Amino acid sequence: MKKTRLVLVLVLFVLLFSFVPIEVTAQNSAQVCGPDGDISTMLAQITQTSVEKWLRDFSGENSVLINGVPRTIKTRYSHQLFVNNPNAMAYDYLHQELLKLGYVEDVTLTDHSYNYPKSNVLTEEILIQPDDELSYLETEQSISSQLSMPQAISPDDKAVWKNKIVTIPGHGPNADKFVLMTAHLDSTSNAANTLAPGAEDNGSGVSALMEAAYWLRFYKFDYTIKLIFFTGEEQRLEGSAAYVANHPEEMGKILGVVNLDMFGYDNDQDMCIELHVGEMASSNIVGTCFTDVNNNYNLGLSHDYITTGAIWASDHASFWNAGVGAIEILENMDAHPASNPAYGCGGRKDENPHYHRITDTIDKMYMPATFATVKAGVGTVASLANPMGKCFGGDPVLKATTQEESVLLTWQALAGAETYNVYRGTATCQGAMTQIAQVTTNSFEDTNIQFDRNYFYKIEAVDNETVCRSQLSNCAIAKVPTPQEPVEMFDLFLPLVIAGQ
Numbered sequence: 001m002k003k004t005r006l007v008l009v010l011v012l013f014v015l016l017f018s019f020v021p022i023e024v025t026a027q028n029s030a031q032v033c034g035p036d037g038d039i040s041t042m043l044a045q046i047t048q049t050s051v052e053k054w055l056r057d058f059s060g061e062n063s064v065l066i067n068g069v070p071r072t073i074k075t076r077y078s079h080q081l082f083v084n085n086p087n088a089m090a091y092d093y094l095h096q097e098l099l100k101l102g103y104v105e106d107v108t109l110t111d112h113s114y115n116y117p118k119s120n121v122l123t124e125e126i127l128i129q130p131d132d133e134l135s136y137l138e139t140e141q142s143i144s145s146q147l148s149m150p151q152a153i154s155p156d157d158k159a160v161w162k163n164k165i166v167t168i169p170g171h172g173p174n175a176d177k178f179v180l181m182t183a184h185l186d187s188t189s190n191a192a193n194t195l196a197p198g199a200e201d202n203g204s205g206v207s208a209l210m211e212a213a214y215w216l217r218f219y220k221f222d223y224t225i226k227l228i229f230f231t232g233e234e235q236r237l238e239g240s241a242a243y244v245a246n247h248p249e250e251m252g253k254i255l256g257v258v259n260l261d262m263f264g265y266d267n268d269q270d271m272c273i274e275l276h277v278g279e280m281a282s283s284n285i286v287g288t289c290f291t292d293v294n295n296n297y298n299l300g301l302s303h304d305y306i307t308t309g310a311i312w313a314s315d316h317a318s319f320w321n322a323g324v325g326a327i328e329i330l331e332n333m334d335a336h337p338a339s340n341p342a343y344g345c346g347g348r349k350d351e352n353p354h355y356h357r358i359t360d361t362i363d364k365m366y367m368p369a370t371f372a373t374v375k376a377g378v379g380t381v382a383s384l385a386n387p388m389g390k391c392f393g394g395d396p397v398l399k400a401t402t403q404e405e406s407v408l409l410t411w412q413a414l415a416g417a418e419t420y421n422v423y424r425g426t427a428t429c430q431g432a433m434t435q436i437a438q439v440t441t442n443s444f445e446d447t448n449i450q451f452d453r454n455y456f457y458k459i460e461a462v463d464n465e466t467v468c469r470s471q472l473s474n475c476a477i478a479k480v481p482t483p484q485e486p487v488e489m490f491d492l493f494l495p496l497v498i499a500g501q
């Protein structure tokens, strides 16, 4: 009797707590994403230098090589991205860099094409010039009040714009479901056709996705992860709206979307950002995971956790419209009252005055805040996707043995590895290395050597289909001495003949 009563009390307790709305207790609810050793190791390896490099590359601070030609990405305005403008080759650069990471064209690296504008009627909204310096919301208002004489647009007159998608296939029972990490690639400004650096908006989000594209390759995840670089965001979210409209079957299979749009401006250096979570329980799971990741890995951010009154003016809203859980990670744009415990920015706001201007450059940003937010974003996606360890259980251990006229590289085969890439350098273990072979065995003989010269080797194991790969092995060093036996004239001349070819 007593036992039964105790059980009843327990059941009542469980029922009581399971009915407490998650939204209300978001700040204090149980963790959605617990600490994970692999994620901890991964986040510790991301460097601020690398994040900064992507930011500089995409916002025109760095000259970058695109298909071997030096270019500066001066604008990422969607109207310029797909018209062979040599100063707007961000989409080409993105594609090239993702190929370098091992993503395979038309398999794990795909384009989603859509027609711009979506509307078949030419409105004033579509005709708005960037020089008008109207914000998205102001534009909306001006349309409703000033629109007159709409004209029809023929489908032939529409532009073809593209979103870039990286797919990291899942390995677990939820491999047919998705976790999405999104950021808009495009930018705008008061002179968008020629100059729109968009360092914070949204070079910050692009750099986060590039770090994700690099680091997530080394781990297996239960869910399939998609990294989506949207375009047309600055034109009423048309890229993400088209993606959602064209993938209806996918929408019911998305666990959550982490949309990174514009962070890293932190003039007061308080490390406080805004999480726009909205009011759906499915979005709250993503938002709570983000706060868990920040706490679990001591990333040092605080935030306004915004449910009612969340911003709709970025790509996460396209998913909200389809009932899919999503959050936007944003700078501390607006003040929210410190009296509400959900708002952690102390009532402060810290809005970038260079927003949508040619002055949105990296020097205005605070890199520690940018860096911490990138790590939190990557960590949230990795946590939601349910990590299942390193790709092959570990990384290869490489041994180099000198032979008479070659170097023999050997390693223990890793279960599940399909091929091994062999890299060689001639300066140091840390110096530049080039790939010299791709083999399916667990050894490689390097015969293309000079005597008395140091060679530095590393290998990586790869499963090509899923892009899953080990990190680079240890560095093995070898130097083959000049053979000691008497040198005959033939041996002396043969290398010269080969070298002269």
Ligand SMILES: [Zn+2]
Pocket (backbone or CB within 6 Å): 184, 201, 202, 233, 261, 262, 314
């Ligand atoms: Zn933006």
